[in-house]
Amino acid sequence: MRSGRLVALRGVLHGFGVDAVVVPRADEHLGEYVPARAERLAWLTGFTGSAGLAAVTRDRAAVFSDGRYVLQLAAQTDAALWERRHMVEEPAAAWLVSALGGKGARVGYDPWLMPEEALKPYAEAGLVMVALPRNPVDAIWADQPPPPLQPALPHPLEFAGRAAAEKQAEVAAALREAGQNAAIVSDPASVAWLFNMRGSDVPFTPFALGFAIIHDDARCDLFMDAAKLPPQTRAWLGNAVSVQEREALPGALAQLAGKRVRADTVGTAAWFAQSLRQAGAEVVAGLDPCLLPKACKNAVEQQGSRSAHARDAVAVARFLHWLDQQAGRATEMSAAAALLSFRAAGEGFRGESFSAISGSGPNGAIIHYRVTPETDRTLQANEVYLIDSGAQYQSGTTDITRTVWTGPDAAPAELRDRYTRVLKGHIALATMVFPKGVCGAHLDGFARAALWQAGLDYDHGTGHGVGSFLSVHEGPVSISRAARPVPLAAGMILSNEPGFYAPGAYGIRIENLLLVRDAMLPAASKPFLAFETLSLAPIDRRLIEADLLTASERVWLDAYHARVLAEVAPHLDPEPRAWLTAACAPL
């Protein structure tokens, strides 16, 4: 069947006048989660990973993904049809030059699915990139699902904290300040923030897919299917927002002729900048103007996040208590399902914020592990179990990882050493105080230093931004050496998730979310920031080597556990409450 799809795709190359096409795993918003309609790569190749691209010439075809997906790529694609490639080690551009016999070949792409930045390597490799008037897979995908039409609903002020009109005025002021007449808003998280709306068009994230243009006088054009906008939402949007169908976008861009328009070269589809230039507008490369104000949660959102975490903590405590009796019984899948059911039983749960990572023993060492019926493992006695999960509540988004020892024996010394070093890094970051201007790249090492001292490390970033009832992975700030040079600012929510992975044996990760706050330091000569830990769940004492902790690290841990107990215990039945009391006892 898939060979027929590949043949069909090759059949349209000639009509498009190109020698090859590229098919990325992306939708028009270039986000992490995409609707079924945009799963073109999976439909064409069978590969369902979250990052990938197919390149198809008349006689060769390859699927590219990264190190996380080597095994999955091999398992899901047909080697008779597809070459399987590592996109970093052999970029698609180099493969295409070789497959097409040199430079100057014409490669078709859908300008709605790639940002301008992603086109550069192809052009630099000497390929002629041809923007196609229609997506080549859509041209052959007979039963392609329709675009999602879930309703976009108001995100009430009690959660949003600020009126949409106020946000729009702030963004417009920033545009005027930068001497720009308008900006393209193509990230659905930005659309959600700018209009105080939420939807359910994609999994895990309450997006209502749409585009917007915001003008320097705060007028906004929102391009969204009318069917998605019930009367209450139209009323909520107000008169300053002109709602239009997506088909009206080209015309709206044409009206920007002669204007200076900001567009993100990384986060926005190339189609926008291309259309703007064609219309005679000046395109100014720049961050989506909603990114920074959205990242800095207002006081209502901060309080909402605290309340979401308090609620989530009850479900996590119930789960950890349940889990403690499950060695030899629960599997990775049943444990994840149990946590989901504890969350679903709580008030206001709006779904998981991502698909839980539930890995026992050696599976815990696979950083992006997704359990399947084929890999599902029963939790054994005396091993390590790692679960990384999160929830959506209207008041906030959670993301927490705990690593537990199943017992009943004492955990081995090496394991306790590793776990305690991860914990020391977690505490070092949680207790950081730093001046304004510091970026995530400057803090990343603090979460690793205790591991580094022993020649150990982990191969992922330390923290990512988290939205407010939005995406669990939110820019523009992160805590990693590769972080963008954007300083941390009060109100941002970031994860704190150092880890350690022993391949084939076990994985460790301890993750809480952090809120960036103004540090109240009487002696400070300039503004300083600090973190407030939002997540509330016990850190497994059976895995801690107390002698490795400094006095102040012990103080932190005991105080944290006391806080967990005080906030969570009142909401538990006697049995889990007793369990939590023991789990939160001073070290």
Next chain:
Amino acid sequence: MRSGRLVALRGVLHGFGVDAVVVPRADEHLGEYVPARAERLAWLTGFTGSAGLAAVTRDRAAVFSDGRYVLQLAAQTDAALWERRHMVEEPAAAWLVSALGGKGARVGYDPWLMPEEALKPYAEAGLVMVALPRNPVDAIWADQPPPPLQPALPHPLEFAGRAAAEKQAEVAAALREAGQNAAIVSDPASVAWLFNMRGSDVPFTPFALGFAIIHDDARCDLFMDAAKLPPQTRAWLGNAVSVQEREALPGALAQLAGKRVRADTVGTAAWFAQSLRQAGAEVVAGLDPCLLPKACKNAVEQQGSRSAHARDAVAVARFLHWLDQQAGRATEMSAAAALLSFRAAGEGFRGESFSAISGSGPNGAIIHYRVTPETDRTLQANEVYLIDSGAQYQSGTTDITRTVWTGPDAAPAELRDRYTRVLKGHIALATMVFPKGVCGAHLDGFARAALWQAGLDYDHGTGHGVGSFLSVHEGPVSISRAARPVPLAAGMILSNEPGFYAPGAYGIRIENLLLVRDAMLPAASKPFLAFETLSLAPIDRRLIEADLLTASERVWLDAYHARVLAEVAPHLDPEPRAWLTAACAPL
């Protein structure tokens, strides 16, 4: 007199066909220290700071410098002739646009004194930058000193560690790898390294000023006045090096027509890239190819640095002992002179590596303080004295800062708190272990974290690279948030100099040099690096608040002091030895 110079400079504007000229504080090598001949800015304006620029139109004139020099600029220049400007707050380009009444004006500059990167802001401001055929100040400076003609002498293998031919072959291989046919070498430190030569053309740094072109087959052209090259040096250079007068440079660049030539757009004068393009060569912007290999000292240089530090440590110990009896007697100037004389009495001393910063009481809080007869202060009892100084030895370059309490009373609690926080930062950096790939920007915060916890900080970088009998400020690596994204590598020497400054009261800085080494960690799954502290001098125990140190920080301090005592004491007379023994006693 200076008004005559300004008038004379204005007189040549017309002949050059420009509306204004800029006169930077720079020589043709764009280095930190320049020969007397290149002190054009000082001759023209009176301002002797190490960073500055004059801009002169027919009716206005301004001198620009940065925050360090606000007072000095005002004191040294005549307000009737010169407007005084902060180059960051009001860049020269903006001032020129305003002074010349708008865009499109023609501004002359000497392409030998500015890199291409420095020209950009002027072009972006709409000015037409005109490369002048001759320096406009030289045209009117009748008694301009001649270029220095100090001899360039061999830097023997016992100090250099690697034959020049081997270095040249390595650089040539890197050029071939990058697909480049040649590279411009205009940094005198790179010339010194590439040819294993040292000279004395500028203060503090053993440069023999000259230029070089290195070709991808390892042939080198060295452009240096024949008078500077005695026969022994000519023989030392060998047959693969073609020595030519500087006048031969244009012809040599012309012969690179059609070639790909690497030139640094920041570190190399614009004249080179301009001449290369005019000759039909392709200019590839890239780091000076000597920078990285020069920064990574070989085993002989590392051992040489240890020996230089051991020797320097004896002079520093003698000085600190002497100083301990000087409160109420020594002044900042006499103390700096005493340290110099202790160093000069040692074996193989080749001069200071920079002009010592000797600041007592409130003067210690001026980060770039240079004592003058007008500011010279007698060291008082019960105050803080800071001295930052360094030396050149053939085997290595030193740079050390110590902050001492003059006594006899106990130091106040706040001061001990600040000093101990600086010390904690110093120890945190000195004991870092980190994987390859980490850059200075990722480590900077470790030296500050203890201060940050109290809302304190210091307004300078934590560390700079140091040469091997070369510049005390050496690129490309530094330890600061603004550091270039160049990873630290084994063999690099960097300073570790956190501080704290209480304006009007005192300054604290504790500086040792660090050598980057491979960390020997049996459990490591990838290569890790660590530091070896090179500098050896007691850290004033009278300023330490022992309760603020962790157990492992105390261990480090006691071990460091034991090492200082073991290495230095055998070279001291009984009285300073007794003093050092007390100063190095366990905490």
